[in-house]
Amino acid sequence: MTLALVEHDDGTPTELSLELLSLARQLAAAADEPVVAAVFGEGAEATAATLGDHGVDAVRPVTHANLDGYAPRAWAESLVQLADELSPEAVLAPGSDRGQEVMAHVGASLDRPVAANCLTVAPGAAYELTRQRWGGSLVEHARLESDPKLLTAAAHELAIEPVDGGGEATVEPFEPTLEADHLAVRVARFEESDEEGVPLGEARVVVSGGRGVGGPEGYEPLEALADLLGGTVGASRAAVNEGWRPHADQVGLTGAKISPDIYIACGISGAIQHMVGCKGAKSILAINTDPDAAIMGKADWAVVGDLHEVVPAVVEAIRNGD
């Protein structure tokens, strides 16, 4: 059996969780064993409708009187106790911030290794796996020998594959035994962002500007284009370091890793550290004065030209309905 942590928004599983299930299902199928999903929070039961179509056999909503909201250690402890009951071959978590954090705790609790950011896993007594390093600019082939095997999936790398005739997963609540210590770290409160518009991580269109933008005011046409396309603005590390944009806008190795339908890279050269942040994009359009810039080799489409002329022209053309 494989035990997978599934995250959700009010009963709708997150994209990263569905990506993870592709991996979980593959491992379970090799051993002809079921996939069990551990699901936390309000709406956990409701995930059963969707999760069946992604190969989950049983949903175990984790409920506890003192567990209200995210508490990393308590989530990990619940997984450990569930694993104790189910004796899974592997415990998996999505490649999200929470998934990585919870799995690190599971690894510490069980004193077992964790293979983070996995791309492929060949089942067996020991797993032969590949995982991302350097944000995905290197692939590590590794061997994991552990009982159970603990893994997280690389984000935006695995295809989401619904199964035919999956049906609805069964639902059976699980109540862990939690101590005060397990709940010492928890979200005390949530401060809503006063930023308007689409969050970077969810935008279908990201119009991103790098050093070539030249200054904070240079982002105005990028904002205009993003607005017209229902998207949002991103930035390279170079631009953030210059203080032109807040760090929350940064795309790359130490910023956001995003997966929009299109990434419009304006005045961005395309260094590895940047590209690992946007390689999840379904397509890339590069606007750059340098026809030999590295980004030109990574993009699907390119415009050779000055972004300060090209972007306003595109904005104008959209407004005119050309």
Add this chain to the structure above:
Amino acid sequence: MVDVLACIKRVPDTGAKIVLTEDAQDIDASNLGFTMSPHEECAIEEAVQQVETHGGSTTVLTVGPDEAAEQLRTGLAMTADEAVLLETDGAEWGPRATAHAIAADVEAQGRPYDLLLFGNESADGANYQVGVRVARALGLPCVTGIKDLTIEDGVAVAKREVTGGVEVYEVDLPAVVTVKEGINSPRYASMRARMQARKQEVPSREPDPGERPGAFELVRLETPAEGDSAAVVLGEGPAAAPEVVRVLRDEVEVL
């Protein structure tokens, strides 16, 4: 007063393309400089800023080869008070061995740090584990991925960015906090500070990797097949606008 430990890792300063050694066990760093991950530079900056606010001291620590003293000296130049090298023979230590060595050294030194800072994940391995494992070994609370940290009356108020806002955590010190770039702007150490740091002593101690069940072993590294292909050039300059609009409307369907 806060006594802060900032833990860092020496990593190659990779350029546009990563080259591997012939046996594919490591990055060929013969033509590369070394640095630390941006998250960790922010961990040092956060440490010295908290000490500037509350008083106390900052110690910078790494598990790494002799040469990692270079990155520790960067920390000293950023006004950290002390540095400690847990010296290895240069082979890479995994997150479990690294965490064990750090926790064991902190315990052996009997040094009750109030705050232990780490980068959220290392630039190279990105295992997301060392901070959490150290916290657990020392029996301390741990918050990760933090981009804003305030200490008030022995409580760390730590904020983590999530979609649509920030989660706020409040944990009693002593605690482990892993930080992300953006929490602060690391200072640029002056030439004078660098010169002084070069003279400062960096004590080294032998790290203890510990022993534990299960194994994670590197087999080999691989540079993924470059998906490099020339982009379709839609045109030059503003004249390309109609073609861009066509792609956005008909191919990407976002118009």
